Amino acid sequence: MLTSNQPPANLPNSSSTLRQGAxxxxxxxxxxxxxxxxxxxxVSFLGSTMEIKGQITGDEDLQIDGxxxxxxxxxxxxxxxxxxAQLNSEIxxxxxxxxxxxxxxxxxDERIEIKKDAxxxxxxxxxxxxxxxxxxxxxxxxxxxxxxLTAVEPESLRAPVAVGSM
Numbered sequence: 606m607l608t609s610n611q612p613p614a615n616l617p618n619s620s621s622t623l624r625q626g627a628x629x630x631x632x633x634x635x636x637x638x639x640x641x642x643x644x645x646x647x648v649s650f651l652g653s654t655m656e657i658k659g660q661i662t663g664d665e666d667l668q669i670d671g672x673x674x675x676x677x678x679x680x681x682x683x684x685x686x687x688x689x690a691q692l693n694s695e696i697x698x699x700x701x702x703x704x705x706x707x708x709x710x711x712x713x714d715e716r717i718e719i720k721k722d723a724x725x726x727x728x729x730x731x732x733x734x735x736x737x738x739x740x741x742x743x744x745x746x747x748x749x750x751x752x753x754l755t756a757v758e759p760e761s762l763r764a765p766v767a768v769g770s771m
Contacts, residue, residue: 646683653689661694670705681714686723701731710744 648666651657655671662678670687677684679698686692690705699714703723711717711725716733719725724741730749736742 648683648685653687688722 646666648668649663651667651669651671651673653670657672658674660675660678661667661673664680664682666683666685667677667679668685668687669690669692671689672691674693676695677692677698678696681699683700683702684696684698686701686703686705686707688704690703690707692705692707692709694707694709696707696709697712700716700718701711701713702718702720703711703725704720706724708726710727711729711731713729713731715731716735717729717731718734719736719740719742721737721739723737726743728744728747729742730747732748732750734746734748
């Protein structure tokens, strides 16, 4: 089930006890609280018990804590693979932040971050790439400063092309 990022009214760590600008990581008790600033982003969540086989596309940020098998396309938006995420996906997004496990190629317009204890097996292409100490990465890296990557779709999202002589 996908849900919008709405602050729960009865959460023990209410927004009044949060420090503005304090980092929130997936899986923390404050991860579901919307930032108080005007530039707050809508985030949809795929919980840790969710398992999806198929294509995911969208026009909003997405945090996945469950299992996904299939291409993910969030043109210009942020994908967060939470600590319990297991993705077997070709990913195209504005930003990709990985705390869990991803098998597949990652393309991002702005940046890709692979956090401590995360695992990525696949090629990554973005303008900015950050791999923290303790992260596992196996694949190639391409720093792409000029292209807009959202115009590129993973091969699995493209329509089949007929081959033959006319």
